[in-house]
Amino acid sequence: MTLDHAALAQHRPYLLRYALQQLRDEGQAEDVVQETLLAALQGNFSGQSSLRTWLTSILKHKIIDLIRRQSREAPLPGATDSDDDTLDDFDALFDRRGHWTSEDTPQAWQQPNAALESKQFWKVYEACAQLMPQRLALVFSMREVMDMDIDEICKSLSISATNCSVILYRARMSLRLCLDKNWFGNPEKVG
């Protein structure tokens, strides 16, 4: 199926937002989207999936390639196994025996499906995602959004599997806590 520029251009804003969420850098996001559109023009769209799905899968590969190249040239800040990969920053949630403190014990989230339909919820989510340090956010995206397995992520970023698990744990703790404080645990929001 031949693709024309106009058909592709329609998806450009979507792809750009997708890339920006993963890379957090406008220049880089522009570059990978450009490469994706070029590859799409030269590629062969079978029409079996939607055009957007096909473009997104090309984009994912371009993003992963970029991350690989970058981490070969300059490792992510703090990308070595270092002190800041300890789990200590969430210690305050647990008592000395390692059990949840009474005020931090996770309570059930009310109506998560309704939240996904709320514009206000997505603003809170965005703010919480931005709060994660870049390195946590990147590994989290690679795992959860781009669905890479741990080995691929370790290899791409030259980090150990243990380090990778710790980063993912911290990302999940951080995001869960932020959404809990600012949305699910806040009766006015969930209402």
Place this chain on the structure above:
Amino acid sequence: MLACKQATQLASAALDRKLSVAEQIQLRLHLAMCSGCRNFSRQINLLRQISQRRAEHNDDA
């Protein structure tokens, strides 16, 4: 018996790799008795769905 802190680490690891049989048993036993960790585990699973949805439906957001 696992403490909650270790149980949360295993619950997170379970999203990324296959747990050993011993780990699975420990985690299951803990979750059976601890509603806080059950909620935690459900919520980090939900984070996966939420983050995928945010990326894929980024124009509704």
